[in-house]
Amino acid sequence: MSRLVVVSNRIADPRKTAAGGLAVALGEALKTTGGMWFGWSGTVVEAGTPGEGEMHTQQAGNVTLATVDLCKEDHDSFYLGYSNGVLWPVFHYRLDLADFDAGYIAGYRRVNQMFAKKLMPLLKPDDIIWVHDYHLIPLAAELRAMGCTNRIGFFLHIPLPPPLILAAIPQHEWLIRSLFAYDLVGFQAEADVQHFARYVGEEAGAEALDPHHFRAFNRTVRAQAFPIGIDVNEFQALTRARESMDMFERMREEYARRRLLVGIDRLDYSKGLPHRIKAFRHLLTNYPENRNSATLIQIASPSRESVDAYADIRQQLEGLCGAVNGDFGELDWMPVRYIHRTVARKRIPGLCRAARVGLVTPLRDGMNLVAKEFVVAQDAADPGVLVLSRFAGAAEQLKEALLVNPYDTHGTAEVIQQALQMPLEERQRRHQKLLERIREFDVHWWRKAFLQALSETEPGG
Numbered sequence: 001m002s003r004l005v006v007v008s009n010r011i012a013d014p015r016k017t018a019a020g021g022l023a024v025a026l027g028e029a030l031k032t033t034g035g036m037w038f039g040w041s042g043t044v045v046e047a048g049t050p051g052e053g054e055m056h057t058q059q060a061g062n063v064t065l066a067t068v069d070l071c072k073e074d075h076d077s078f079y080l081g082y083s084n085g086v087l088w089p090v091f092h093y094r095l096d097l098a099d100f101d102a103g104y105i106a107g108y109r110r111v112n113q114m115f116a117k118k119l120m121p122l123l124k125p126d127d128i129i130w131v132h133d134y135h136l137i138p139l140a141a142e143l144r145a146m147g148c149t150n151r152i153g154f155f156l157h158i159p160l161p162p163p164l165i166l167a168a169i170p171q172h173e174w175l176i177r178s179l180f181a182y183d184l185v186g187f188q189a190e191a192d193v194q195h196f197a198r199y200v201g202e203e204a205g206a207e208a209l210d211p212h213h214f215r216a217f218n219r220t221v222r223a224q225a226f227p228i229g230i231d232v233n234e235f236q237a238l239t240r241a242r243e244s245m246d247m248f249e250r251m252r253e254e255y256a257r258r259r260l261l262v263g264i265d266r267l268d269y270s271k272g273l274p275h276r277i278k279a280f281r282h283l284l285t286n287y288p289e290n291r292n293s294a295t296l297i298q299i300a301s302p303s304r305e306s307v308d309a310y311a312d313i314r315q316q317l318e319g320l321c322g323a324v325n326g327d328f329g330e331l332d333w334m335p336v337r338y339i340h341r342t343v344a345r346k347r348i349p350g351l352c353r354a355a356r357v358g359l360v361t362p363l364r365d366g367m368n369l370v371a372k373e374f375v376v377a378q379d380a381a382d383p384g385v386l387v388l389s390r391f392a393g394a395a396e397q398l399k400e401a402l403l404v405n406p407y408d409t410h411g412t413a414e415v416i417q418q419a420l421q422m423p424l425e426e427r428q429r430r431h432q433k434l435l436e437r438i439r440e441f442d443v444h445w446w447r448k449a450f451l452q453a454l455s456e457t458e459p460g461g
């Protein structure tokens with residue numbers, strides 16, 4: 001059987017819990033197949049320090065972790081600069097937040113070349129290579145230039161915007177041409193596939209051979225949606241584990257007289273946190289019966305803090321939380337409990353289970369695994385309600401959630417009120433449907449469906 005080689009910027013020891021959906025999902029997928037996981041070690045070193053560029057390998061169960069450090073200059077231009085200062089905002093439709101500094105692209109190319117150079121000698125002829133996310137779009141082209149003929153698949157974890165938004169990136173043609181070095185390109189949602197099809201047709205003159213095969217630049221690429229899932233059995237086991245049950249019981253006791261709402265996100269402007277706090281404020285204003293009762297626990301896990309837009313969103317969010325607490329709080333009740341820390345993943349199911357409402361209201365999100373985790377953590381006999389942004393990839397699958405437009409903060413407040421009032425029978429019906437779909441399209445389905453499609457492609461087609 002071929003070995004699976006996964007390549008991503010962010011990697012994590014699959015035996016430990018990780019924050020960030022990509023690392024969580026890939027850890028779970030790789031645990032099943034074994035193989036190699038290649039990526040950034042997470043360490044930044046000063047250029048010229050001994051050992052710079054050295055590869056570290058360690059065995060984590062059946063997975064070999066092969067990692068490289070980044071020097072500060074590469075980390076700043078590749079990770080913070082081009083990946084998270086250009087691609088992340090534009091792919092999340094935020095041209096206003098993009099920083100098109102002309103210096104970043106060199107670092108992006110340099111790190112992709114360095115990854116290819118380090119990876120190439122580790123590859124065996126029948127390895128299946130699966131590259132992940134926007135940091136590594138040109139990796140296959142670099143590998144092909146070094147003579148790699150293996151099957152290579154790519155999965156984009158974040159949305160792909162419509163062609164005219166994508167075209168704002170000065171290197172948009174090069175980026176999309178780079179995707180044609182892969183045999184299969186996977187997206188989270190059908191909307192992303194449509195944007196890809198439109199872009200390659202309108203901007204690259206590609207021929208659509210069928211709805212999933214596109215020919216351009218003398219190559220044929222297959223493009224398809226493979227919505228990522230979670231490991232439902234693993235998450236249910238986590239829900240029943242001691243740390244999670246302790247958390248659940250503590251929360252239930254603490255909020256016995258109140259209604260708990262929960263939000264769990266990286267502190268990222270794509271997650272719509274200021275809009276969420278504004279909606280919660282409208283809830284307290286327009287439905288006063290929630291005062292002294294509805295309490296929002298908002299976990300905002302620190303993320304990419306040296307990028308300016310992230311520092312700005314933190315300030316804005318903290319101002320809004322402080323104002324709601326100042327205006328509505330009582331000596332014995334604070335409406336918002338804002339926590340700027342990463343909460344250990346093993347505690348997350350207990351927190352979700354204790355909540356009457358889960359708020360997952362990003363302005364844009366590739367998928368959003370928290371939405372799926374919230375549903376799985378619920379007690380089927382008395383489940384909480386998921387309020388979900390229609391702009392999360394998850395909304396294509398989770399139709400029985402209460403879907404909202406997060407920009408419409410008044411409308412969102414009304415839907416939160418509906419969630420708080422929802423009768424038990426309706427909560428059970430919706431929860432059962434959501435759970436069925438999350439179980440059917442779990443992380444194992446995602447891995448198998450992607451790898452099956454990749455195995456059907458003609459390598460170098």
Ligand SMILES: O=P(O)(O)OC[C@H]1O[C@H](O[C@H]2O[C@H](CO)[C@@H](O)[C@H](O)[C@H]2O)[C@H](O)[C@@H](O)[C@@H]1O
Binds near residue numbers: 021134304366
């Ligand atoms: O690696 P970081 O810069 O710390 O960021 C964490 C990850 O954020 C993004 O996650 C995405 O992948 C999830 C799983 O597919 C998906 O549910 C979510 O909607 C995406 O935002 C990013 O794409 C990853 O590369 C990062 O590792």
Ligand SMILES: O=c1ccn([C@@H]2O[C@H](COP(=O)(O)OP(=O)(O)O)[C@@H](O)[C@H]2O)c(=O)[nH]1
Binds near residue numbers: 021341343344368369
């Ligand atoms: O404090 C936190 C915040 C998030 N997570 C986990 O990180 C992942 C976030 O993935 P998601 O797809 O929702 O968003 P991303 O952060 O990847 O954009 C989920 O598994 C969360 O349970 C966590 O363990 N602790």
